[in-house]
Amino acid sequence: MSHLNLTLKVWRQDNATSEGRIETYEAKEIPTSASFLEMIDIVNERLIRDGEEPIHFDHDCREGICGMCSMTINGIPHSKERGITTCQLHMRKFKDGDTIWIEPFRANAFPVVKDLVVDRSAFDRIIAAGGYISVRTGSAPDAHAIPVPKSDADAAFDAAACIGCGACVAACKNASAMLFVSAKASHLNHLPQGEVEKDQRVLNMVRQMDAEGFGNCTNQFECEAVCPKEISAQHIAKLNRDYLAASAREAVAP
Amino acid sequence: MTLDSKIPAGPLANKWTSHKVNSKLINPANKRKYKIIVVGSGLAGGSAAATLSELGYQVECFCYQDSPRRAHSIAAQGGINAAKNYQNDGDSVYRLFYDTIKGGDFRSREANVHRLAEVSTEIIDQCVAQGVPFAREYGGLLDNRSFGGAQVKRTFYARGQTGQQLLIGCYQALEKEIQKGGVKMHPRTEMLDLVVVDGHAKGIVVRNLTTGEITTHAADAVILATGGYGNVFYLSTNAMGCNVMAAFRAHKRGAFFANPCYTQIHPTCIPVSGDYQSKLTLMSESLRNDGRIWVPKSAEDAQAIREGKKTAAEIPEDERDYYLERKYPSFGNLSPRDISSRSAKEVCDEGRGVASTGLGVFLDFADAIKRDGEDAIRARYGNLFQMYEKISGDDPYQVPMKIYPAVHYTMGGLWVDYNLMSNLPGLHVLGEANFSDHGANRLGASALMQGLADGYFVIPSTIAVYLAEQKPGAVTTSHPAFKEAENSVRDRLKSLMDIKGTRSVDSFHRELGLLIWDKCGMARDREGLEEALRRIPEIRNEFWTNVRIPGSANGLNAELEKAGRVADFLEFAEVLCYDALNREESCGGHFRSEHQFTEADPEVQDGRTQPGEAKRHDDQFQYVAAWEHTAPGQAPVLHKEELVFEEVKPSIRSYK
Amino acid sequence: MSALTNSLGSFIKSSIGRKIIVAVTGLALVLFLAGHLTGNLLIYAGQEAFDEYAHFLHTFLHGTGVWIARLGLLVCFGAHLWFTILLTRENKAARKGYAHQATVQAPKSSLIMIWSGLTILAFVIFHLLHFTVRTDAELAKIGAESPWKMVIIGFQNPLVSLFYIIAMTLLCSHLAHGVASIFQTLGLRSNRTAGPIRIFAKAYAAVIYFGFISIPLAILFGYGSDAVK
Incomplete structure (x- = not known):
């Protein structure tokens, strides 16, 4: 199984009223067979271990039908791959050394609740x-x-x-x-x-x-x-x- | 305590009708004085909330998702059964009833199942009227397909997204009632405790997941429609958020948990690819119509495949073991779910698994493609092949799929009587969260049917039986029981936040899941279950001393949410194992290795069944095992509801 | 009556209602362009034909025709402009941008509609002052004698031609998206018609573009220079 080392640029925002910012994280040794959300799980597991707050994101069924996952990946909701939700995106679509921008769904009618979580x-x-x-x-x-x-x-x-x-x-x-x-x-x-x-x-x-x-x-x-x-x-x-x-x-x- | 199932007297076919005639009604002017809490907004909860509001009750509905439209009913693919007999192929209410009883391995209640079959036809009418786009024929009428365990075509479907379409129909009905003011919806809100006043369920304690605020809500009755407990195995086809908390909180407050050992393992899922894996994806069972399941005959070949030194194509035909075709020549690759799942486990346990983890078997379409052509296979399974390729990265037209069984559905649940009320008065339980209709095994396309039957047609009628005895609004949140429950919730959250250990919640969940999958999964035995019962408290103790939950409880905190759910799984897992240990027989989704037919059994010798099949012991275990909570860490107390079969004679399920 | 005005009021306030107004006024302007171009191309038919056409326009319905048309165009242009500005303001207010921006399939022309439109507005003002109001006294004198000569002399100024060609390029871009949008907004686009509509819109924009810019280009390359010496 091959692995990737990635740089993540992630929108972090504590709550609806606070200012948000882009934070940079290194995602090391990510298996290519992991899904995109599992990649974030791995990063979160490390954040928790290091005493930091994990990145919050909405997700539930993880099979592309509930509509809960909602992130914009490199400027495109659910990534540039066609006909999939974020949870159906797999890391084999990325290359070693890639920088990935992860932001919440942006719309004033969808206010940010926390990090990548929005209110729809x-x-x-x-x-x-x-x-x-x-x-x-x-x-x-x-x-x-x-x-x-x-x-x-x-x-x-x-x-x-x-x-x-x-x-x-x-x-x-x-x-x-x-x-x-x-x-x-x-x-x-x-x-x-x-x-x-x-x-x-x-x-x-x-x-x-x-x-x-x-x-x-x-x-x-x-x-x-x-x-x-x-x-x-x-x-x-x-x-x-x-x-x-x-x-x-x-x-x-x- | 005796469990009164309150099954109405009279002939089976008349029970439901006569029950409705004989039950008390609440007049329309009085209905609006009653408040009902519904927890969960899937097919059962959503349909119940909408329908009760239409009737005039005040409804408060709660779900943990950001919208009621996202409940996990949405993921059901195949279809929904109904005894419409639109195909003129001999279907009837009785046949659907019989198939469901037999499919459940004679461990469900005749009266409940017959009612389910009766109302199944009304569900289809209701859904069509709501605009559910079921598949149609060119004449404009509804199409049907056939499903496992039935010899008629009675399954209505909407491409591979039947659950989604039914749930959206139900969600729209719910939103209509929200707009009218009949339902107050609380999304992103999780039930953390049940409030019991003088022995009756009269309210709940919830946490607003966005703000962290804890509130209490009082009502004249509480309905739980909170789904199954499949995520006790960590990896399952359930959504990430599915949990047992609401049901288990109710259990700790006195509701009995029935038959938790009946868990359904689906044979065709995409195998685990690594220890980071969060979820398993189901591949439709229909693939087994054309795919051939095999592993190499030798463990050496299997190892070479696992290590990438050999490919499937390099294994010659006579070195392959098409084990289902070999063991079950007449059903072959289409053997029932439990048989197929267990056989896959056996060959992998022998070291002949082909996925990198060792847990996976081939589902090979090479012969079908050779026979029918790639285009024909694409027409039949194109979308499934595409889904498989997205996840695994392999092209199933070129190389065989790899599949492995995964936890899919749980038949057990809170004990309920014929009115869907638990032993705790006022507490009603619907859908997968109750135990009532599927016995030890659920047939395909029956989960959607049961959820909607409970919500649209059963509870709106049977809840009046309880409410008619209650003075509306008699209990409010000012009752001390609410403060007590709220305080215990606050204490528990504080305890969790205060642990400040070193391990993540997921790491505990994964550890528990692996243990339960190993010891209480596809095949169980006394030794393994006893070991699980020793290990669970150890994991639980470490959890309560070493879990790390970052952040605060005052706001969105996913780790805290998960921690509460995993804490309950760590207690619930024991009830599951106690039940599996107690049930010294094999039936449906519960397979005890000690209880299987062997060559020595007369049933095998006279050809009624074959070695390795599940062996029931009707003389000792023809009952519902309902467990009463005692104290944390102590064995629950067993209560039995004997199952009486008046209409159907239990027999051996045979697949020959 | 109040029910009717209420309905119209909410139509005009709604996003779709406003878009429909933009589409209908856009359609009128698109059709005007076709007529305008046809008339302009008479420039190649020679001085007599062109001047006769100009004369006809000014005397149609005893001279009221041109004013009816001008009024109609003004209303369409004004409404088109007013409602697009309203819509654009709402659109800007509806979203914050992404730190990492990306576009999947929106054509460039669709992304600059407001800018191409405002450039066209500036051009139209200039164009009206130039050839209709005729603020240049010398050009006005020539125009009164022969509109054909006025056009030739007007476009012999390279700066005027350059601005004209730039404006036409943006008009072409505006039309490539705008014409197709009319069909979508008026509900005439479907899976079957989507392809033909896209091709038609581009073809229409191209015809308008090349038709209009051919005139200054021809003049810059010497067309009619003999006649106006």
Whole structure:
């Protein structure tokens, strides 16, 4: 098994109100078969041994599905590798002697909690504003009552694959949440079950998104490039269209 | 103390219906006066919180993740079972019930399992209405696949992300209720103790993980939906944060822990690659449809492979041991999970493992690629092969995969009655955290079903049985029990912070995990378990004198969080080993080497089973082992709930 | 009525609403460019054709046509400018930068939209003073006689041509991203149309670019110099 010696430039910040700074750490003898988060585990183990506070970072499932891990590696959320989360990144992608910059997801709507940990509760509030289908438990008709064309079901799935990690926001030069919001709206708006609340959903989610202080989409598509689930920016186009239609219908509603 | 399972009288198929008819109701105007605490926001907790709020109860929901959408239910890949019989292949509620009872090796309650099968169909309706994008056929109707342990196609799926899609449906329902004000959500908040007032669970003590603030919360009932304890093994397919703390705190406050020795080991995971490893990744079992499992016949060849001196391709066909095909000719590579896992362990114990650590076997697609072509294999398993390559760096189209079993799910959990209430009145336990439905072994695609059945359909009805007897809001946090619990939590945190030793929390967790995996993993025996029971207190003592937790308790402190969880694993591990030691039989996920069929057994001679298979002792162990906590470091007390089979006759699970 | 104004108000305040306004006004300006270029290219048809075209513009609808068009353009230009400045300010406020910056796939043109846009604004002001208001008295006299001659003489000044070409280069960059963005913002982009839209936007920007800069280049290389001696 081969090993790497690396230099880490890591954002350290004690809490939400304190000033942060970049600190430099030497990461010696890192096995190439370790994952990126295991590399940080190893560094943390040494920091603890030396009586220092370990680097805090969010992580949980470590298999690319929970959306918890949230770091920007060399300026790119989840690293430059396509279609993966940070926890799926392995050290064999790096070279001996590399310097790696590790920073939190940057967006004013995602305030830093500590070190690399950020608060993404804005996403929850956007979902609460309309990212659902109102169906009371027990009131559903038989699952086969409404056939859904396979193409619609597949399109809905493509959007529903979003893991809510926030990389789209972190990569966007404007910290826009449009890919996240559009993915949820597109998932539900593609399905006949979601049709009834479509207009209200789109209007309310976009209003909440704006209220949270995210920036605006300038169609640069950095979001889809870093999305670990490779969700397409075409969902943003659909959201724009649905929003325009919903606004028009709201304006002329009887 | 006798354990009353409160199973309703009457014929099995009518029990659930008649129970709902005969149970007390709470009128809509009164529901809003009751407050219910839900700990955990996965499939069971999230669906319960959302549904109880829809009914009008005030709900407070807690999770340690930064959002309820991240609970580990999200990682389930395969699917969810339901007795819809959309395939017209002879499925029915009874067949799903029977398959689950048999799959659980006749160690679960008939009435609970039948109810599970009954409500399974409503779950699918509910999820589709919520917008869960299940796989569909070109006609627009739902598609099904088949799964282990069943001869019908009853599994609904959403690509390889069924758990994620179901959880997001559930999370959306929860957010809808949060918006309406019915649920107050507390993310990044961990339950550190249960508050018991006059023998009833009436509240919890929590720590805000961001600020470190300790608060108490009172309610008319408490629901725990906090998942399983697989991380007692340190390495498992569970998320890093999964822990036994909430359940174990409840256990220490009087709730019985049932059948902890039933742990499921999944045969197809990516092997450990080094001692820094933090987590194991599951590869879908479906790979075994086309992959052939083998190791070299000789330990020398295996060693050469481990050292990189030989490759798999250099081992000639007649020097390979396709051990599953050899031992189980009719099921071969598709032998059940427990059999496959144990066989892998055996060959590795013989020194024939092929991964660098010695713990790994080949899963080889060379023959399948030769037979069907690379494109056909890519179409079937492309995403899995890609995932494997990302993690291991090997290309499975060129070289065989290496796999090894890993802890995946735990069937045991807090003891609950038919109403999902533990022996501690007011405390209800749902999903993987309870013991109720899977017996000694869980079938694939049944965990999602149980979590959602408990949360959407069972608890909303059965919690009223308890609440109807309670005066709403009778207990508040001003009761001295809250102060007592809060103080004990503060003391414990202070003790942990004050140790200031030299070793990290993870190093203790790893040490414990290795021990438990070794002595109470895939195969267990008396000697090993007794040794584990000697070693655990030693590790625990060192932990409490030598762990180092940097930073302070007033703010985000990941080491402190882990320390609290590992401290409980260090106590829980003993309960696990006591249970495994007590159960002198082999069944499902619990395999005692002393209890397996041999050539001498008549069942082997007459061909009903074969040597090496698990041997149950129904005459002595047809019961649920529910353990009562006594004092730290002392053996728990065993209580038995006899299992009565009225409908199904226990028989030998045969894979021939 | 108040419900209607409320809806419009929240549309104009919303991020998507503002972007749609920018896209629609951008579309109008993009179409204007096509018309403007077509007219300008008449310069190659000779003095008579060009002057006739200029005359037509000024007398269309008894002279009100050009003012209607100017007013429309002013509104579009003003709204385009106003809302992009609002959006850009919001965008700047939404994020702090990274210590180690990186860009994955955003084209350079998309990153400098505000700067290319502001340069175009400066150019438009100059261009209007130069050829429309005609602050240079001598040029104004020539313009009154023959707009064609005015253009030739105007572009014979290398500094004017250089500024013109620089501005057109930034306009080209602005269009390469802006035209494609119109489709995205108006919801007309999909997986199928994404490729064609990208090519169309670049092609359109190139046509506008080469069409416009051909004129000063041709003049610098001597086109029409005989006629204005």
